[in-house]
Amino acid sequence: MIEGLIFGLLSILTLAGAAAAALLRNLVHCALSLSVTFVGLALMYLSLGAQFVGLSQILVYIGAVAILVVFAILLTRGAGALTPHRLIAAAGWRLGWIASVAVGFVLIVALVRSPLPVSGDHAVKVTVQQIGQALMGPYVLPLEIVAILLTVALIGAVIVAMPEDQKEMR
Amino acid sequence: MTLTPYLIVAALLFAIGLGIALTRRNAILVLIGIELMLNAANLNLIAFWRFGPHPELMTGMLFALFSIAVAAAEASVGLGLVIAWYRHSKTTDLDEMARMKG
Amino acid sequence: MNSATLDQFFVLLQHHVAALFPTVLQPWVSMILGVVGIVAVFPAIFALTTVLERKGLGRMQNRLGPNRVGPFGILQPIADAIKSLTKEDIVPRNADDVVHFLAPVVLVVAIFLGYAVLPVGRNMVLLNIDAGILLFFAVGASTELSIFMAGWSSRNKYSLLGAMRAVAQMISYEVPLLLAAVVAVMMTGSLAPTAIVQAQGGFTGIFPHWYVFTPWGFAGFTLFVVAALAETNRSPFDLPEGESELVAGYFTEYSGFKFALFFLGEYLGMMSIAGYGITLFLGGWGAPFSFLTFIPSWAWFFAKLFLAIFFFIWLRGTLPRLRQDQLMNFAWKFMLPLSLLNLCVAAAWRFLGEWLGGGTVAELIRWLVCAAVLVLAYVLLARTLLRQQNISPRSYRYAD
Structure with a gap:
């Protein structure tokens, strides 16, 4: 309740x-x-x-x-x-809303109709220690890949957002 | 509680995110819409973890953690691109960014 | 009353009061009592701190400080409270009034949430959750958004500049703050503040096992204190509200009760970060010597808290304000590399301990190696950074 x-x-x-x-x-x-x-x-x-x-x-x-x-x-x-209302929406905004409402509708209908293979409500207590062991054990490869991805994203974002004249100075 | 209400909320959130991404002109808001869609997926992952048959394996939860990290990377690069574009052409309007069509 | 009862006095009181209610309500009642305790105690300390700060700063600047209200001016906070509550609440005409109203509320609520997992004594913690330290950092991250809300919604250039400075500074210093705290978490093997305090509980001879007494712990503690000063926008990192440049920074356009809320939020944030520093490195509620354990645990915690507050006031009276570029360089070029190195040193400490085995000699070697690495890195980094800076007598264009 x-x-x-x-x-x-x-x-x-x-x-x-x-x-x-x-x-x-x-x-x-x-x-x-x-x-x-x-x-x-x-x-x-x-x-x-x-x-x-x-x-x-x-x-x-x-x-x-x-x-x-x-x-x-x-x-x-x-x-x-404040921008006038016609300026906040993109050119085909009516179509966009129609499409997204349709997607939401289809998703919900599919959800309600489909039988979900679920065994019910397990109240499992997961400690942070278990998460850490999982990340360092079976999930260590994804963890490393995420680390590389974040480093690349960091460097990439800095370089992309750097002013042009500073790029030329190098 | 059961699984279905959570999935319905996630579906609605996804639809709203898609709506933002498709209808707004501003590039930053389009990124916000994409973030919302990612979040909807995360909610699905957590809900399936909680009500799935093997919550003790923590698969859904760890997937959600990785997804949060990827979303953070996506946001930083995306906003960096928007700022670079703004510096170049003094606009964040996506309809005016179509200049590369030629 | 023996010392054990005195130690658990507040816990027992909570149980007694909760037992007066029906069984169904008991968990709720004890939770509410805990919340009431936090909401009563920490603002009271805030009131005391404001007068202590003004009097202490006055003494450091060779003046008396407030001395009109009550004996020695100790009733000054009450006068201040009445003044700020009765003042007119002015919202600028162009301000975004919803966001302008929400900003101080979000700030104070977020900071109070941080106290929920802070252990202030043995068994005295509101929520003993597994990821307590993470909750503290998550809550600290949301205060940044409230500061932005305050600065942006005021439609005032000083407010906006102050908010941008504050947010940039807080984001930059959050990284070394987190990395410094991670060292203690790593050595304990738990994110729960209570577990971290318990891991520092034992004594060797009369000295406690606080993390600050190890090389990595000392380095981590120093980094944590510096980053904490910057996180709470305290002097010498008080650029976001530098009076000579920005009037009052992001809360320039606030008056009356909302201004008081910002003031409260700032001091509560300072106390909460000091409390976590104490928990992580200074043994939390543990006694500093083994023969002093008869004094209640909460008394130790609050004694340490007041010592930390005094330290903050002392620094404010001593150090001049930094420049914006110095601030950012210090965070990214100095604090970040040192805190990353400190992580490695903490790991080395752990593995050297396993590798060398027990014994006094092994302990000494481990101590010396770790301390030498940290000191060497500090000296090299400081020298390199100082060499890059062109330090010479300053020349004033129109004064010479």
Whole structure:
């Protein structure tokens, strides 16, 4: 009962944040409502018992991605005066909404109709130590690949965003 | 609780993310839409981990962790590209970025 | 009352009060009591800290500090509270009022959440969760967003500049802060603050096993303190609110109660980060000598907390403010390499211990090797960075 209530509230929070990000005009408002969605999802992970993932979600998405997005918005002067409504939507925006509503509809119909091969509700307590051992044991190769990916992304982002005259100076 | 409500929320989140990516003009918002779709996938992974037959193997959870790391990398490179493009052409409008069509 | 009862006094009190309620409600009641305890104690310390800071800074600057309200001015916080509560709450006409309102609320809520996993005494922690340190860092990351919200929504150039400086500084120093903390986590093998405190519990002779008494622990602690100063925007890293440049930084446009909330958030953030520093490196609620264990654990924690606060005030009275480029260079060129090296040294410490076996000689060798690596790296890095900088007497164009 309480679990259902918590789920309901969290899903409303998450979806409301996402919808606000889709509809608001001011870009910074969009980014802030996006972070509401991230928090809602993190709380949902916590309520599902995935403590480590939930807290990493907050650390990475709120602490890094949301901050990065607002910095990018300010650097590209997107937070300035309110843009008229016709300027926030792309050329084929009606088609876009039709397509996304259709995708959502198809997904939900497929979900409700299909029998899910699930054995039910196991309340398994996963400790951080177990996660660490799994990451260092069977999942060590993906971990290394993610490390390389992050390094490459870091260097790539710095080089891409570096001013042109500095690139030529080298 | 059962699995289906979580999957429905994830599907709605995915649809909203797709909607943002398809309908907004600003490149940063398109990236936000992509992030939302990734997050919807993460919610699916966690929900399947929790209600799946073998939660003790932690597969879904670890996949979600890796997915968070990849999303962070994607966001940093994507925003770096947007800033570089803005410096070049003083716009983040995707409709005006179509200049490379020739 | 013997020392064990005194040590567990608050825990027993919580149990007694909770036992008055029906069984179904008991977990909720004890949780609420814990929350009430945190919400009562730490703002009280905040009030005390403001007056201590003003008086301490006054003494350091050879003046008296506040001395009008009550004996020696100790009732000053009450006067301040009444003043800030009765002041008019001004929101600039162009401000984004929803975001402007939410920013201080988000800040204070996020910082209070950080206290939920901070062990302030034996068995005295609100939520004993497995990933406590991670929760602290996650919550610290969300304060950055609230600072951005405050600066952006005010529509004021000083606010925005202050917020951008604050966010850039906090992101840069979060990396060495995290890496410095990871050392303690690595050696304990757990992210739970209670487990980290317990791992530092024993004594050799009369001296405790605090992490700060090892080479990697000392280096980690130093890095943690420097990064913590920058995270909390305290002097000498107080560029985001440098009065001579930016009025008051990101909360320039706040008045009345919201200003008080920002002030509260800043000091609570300082105390929470000091509390985690104590937990990670200074043995948490443990006594500093084995013959002092009869004093209750919470008394030790708060004594250490006040010592840390005094240290912060002392630094504020001593050091001049850095420049923005010095700040960033220091984070990325000095703190980051040293904290990465410190991780390697901590790993080497662990494996040298296994490899050399026990015994005093082996212990000494391990100590010397690890300390030598860290000192050498420090000296080399500092020399290289200093050589790059052109240090010469400053010439003033119009003054010569």
